[in-house]
Amino acid sequence: MSDDRKVLGERIETALEKLTPRERMVFELKHYQGLRLRTIGEMLSTTEETAKNTLFRATKKLRTQLAGLR
Amino acid sequence: MNCEVAHERIVTAAYGELADEQMHELDRHMTSCPECPREREQLLALKVLMDAHPVVEPDANLVARSRLRLEEALDALPPLRWFERLGQRITNSFASLQAAPVAACLLLVVGLGTGSLGGYRLAENRAVRITAARGAVQPAAASMAGNAAPAEIANISSIVQQPNSHMVEVHYNQLVPQQIEGSLDDPSIRQLLMLASQNSASAGVRDDSVGLLAAECKAGHGCKAEGIRDALMVALRYDKNSGVREKALQGLEPYVTEDVRVRDAVLEALLYDGDPKIRTAAINILEPVQGDTSVRQVLNSVANSDRSPYIRTVSRQVLDRVPEIQ
Numbered sequence: 468m469s470d471d472r473k474v475l476g477e478r479i480e481t482a483l484e485k486l487t488p489r490e491r492m493v494f495e496l497k498h499y500q501g502l503r504l505r506t507i508g509e510m511l512s513t514t515e516e517t518a519k520n521t522l523f524r525a526t527k528k529l530r531t532q533l534a535g536l537r
Numbered sequence: 538m539n540c541e542v543a544h545e546r547i548v549t550a551a552y553g554e555l556a557d558e559q560m561h562e563l564d565r566h567m568t569s570c571p572e573c574p575r576e577r578e579q580l581l582a583l584k585v586l587m588d589a590h591p592v593v594e595p596d597a598n599l600v601a602r603s604r605l606r607l608e609e610a611l612d613a614l615p616p617l618r619w620f621e622r623l624g625q626r627i628t629n630s631f632a633s634l635q636a637a638p639v640a641a642c643l644l645l646v647v648g649l650g651t652g653s654l655g656g657y658r659l660a661e662n663r664a665v666r667i668t669a670a671r672g673a674v675q676p677a678a679a680s681m682a683g684n685a686a687p688a689e690i691a692n693i694s695s696i697v698q699q700p701n702s703h704m705v706e707v708h709y710n711q712l713v714p715q716q717i718e719g720s721l722d723d724p725s726i727r728q729l730l731m732l733a734s735q736n737s738a739s740a741g742v743r744d745d746s747v748g749l750l751a752a753e754c755k756a757g758h759g760c761k762a763e764g765i766r767d768a769l770m771v772a773l774r775y776d777k778n779s780g781v782r783e784k785a786l787q788g789l790e791p792y793v794t795e796d797v798r799v800r801d802a803v804l805e806a807l808l809y810d811g812d813p814k815i816r817t818a819a820i821n822i823l824e825p826v827q828g829d830t831s832v833r834q835v836l837n838s839v840a841n842s843d844r845s846p847y848i849r850t851v852s853r854q855v856l857d858r859v860p861e862i863q
Contacts, residue, residue, distance in 0.1 A: 472589075475586075475589065475590060476590050479586070479587065479589075479590040480590075497552055498552075498584070498587055499591065503554065504549075504552075504554050519545070519548075519549060519554070520545075522548060522549075522552070523544075523545050523548045526548050526580060526583060529583055529587070530579055530580070530583050533583065533586060
């Protein structure tokens with residue numbers, strides 16, 4: 468069981484590494500930190516709309532990378 | 538709503554950022570679309586998966602220790618040499634420009650605008666200076682000429698500024714009016730007459746010079762030189778004044794038989810000259826060579842198509858006479 472979790476963790480880490488720095492930043496701030504898109508936009512000196520689009524791209528890439536795990 | 542918009546909204550909704558109104562629209566779309574509910578399920582599965590692997594927050598003590606070590610390592614670095622600092626600054630400048638393309642474009646536009654304005658101002662000042670200089674040269678030229686007739690400035694050949702002073706040396710050429718008197722047989726007089734025959738400014742001067750040259754040729758006073766003949770042919774072909782052309786035609790009359798170029802010039806006058814008087818004169822002058830093939834062809838053409846009925850009739854009469862002459 469522990470080995471499975473380890474493999475899963477590695478796969479997720481690899482998928483996260485394939486994102487661009489900005490996509491990873493937006494995804495982590497939204498998913499793990501729970502910040503609002505408007506706040507993320509301000510933090511990255513961009514608009515809420517851009518942050519939303521970046522989040523959409525990040526989730527799409529992650530789903531492609533992690534397709535086999537679901 | 539199409540599926541593409543719906544997919545974006547599914548992500549926003551999954552993270553609780555979709556407005557109520559848009560949420561209703563999305564729900565309505567989900568009921569009618571077979572694909573989008575699957576998309577939402579996959580996204581929710583991803584969320585669950587990612588939650589299973591939370592990002593590990595580093596220990597606060599570890600962060601503090603790392604920051605301290607980083608600061609110590611930075612302090613331990615030797616100071617950069619001047620060229621390294623310069624290179625770093627240039628790299629940073631380029632990086633910041635890359636990061637701000639709009640600012641770079643603005644800088645470019647402002648630079649171009651300033652350059653153009655500066656160039657315009659410079660050209661304007663220069664034009665003012667040149668105008669002022671011209672104004673100054675004319676009185677200077679007049680003063681240099683003294684009591685003599687005022688001379689026109691032909692051109693400026695060179696300008697030399699004396700070092701460390703406001704003195705400038707300007708070399709220029711003047712057009713000085715002169716006169717010459719001599720016989721019509723004098724080659725220099727003839728040269729001047731030929732020049733005068735091409736004087737586009739004054740029709741009177743052209744008329745006088747061509748008249749004199751033609752009279753010399755008609756009188757047989759040493760008019761063998763081709764220069765004079767050429768000058769008369771040029772006048773016959775291109776002079777705007779019909780009086781000048783007529784005199785040139787009369788001057789060329791003695792050479793119609795011996796010089797083919799003269800004959801061609803007269804034929805051209807017969808075909809294309811706008812003045813019927815000159816065309817009629819050309820027919821008369823061509824009389825000695827009326828049997829010539831080229832002359833007959835031109836006479837045929839004139840007899841059929843000349844604008845003047847009189848010239849057409851005269852041409853026909855000449856053609857009728859040609860067999861008798863031959």
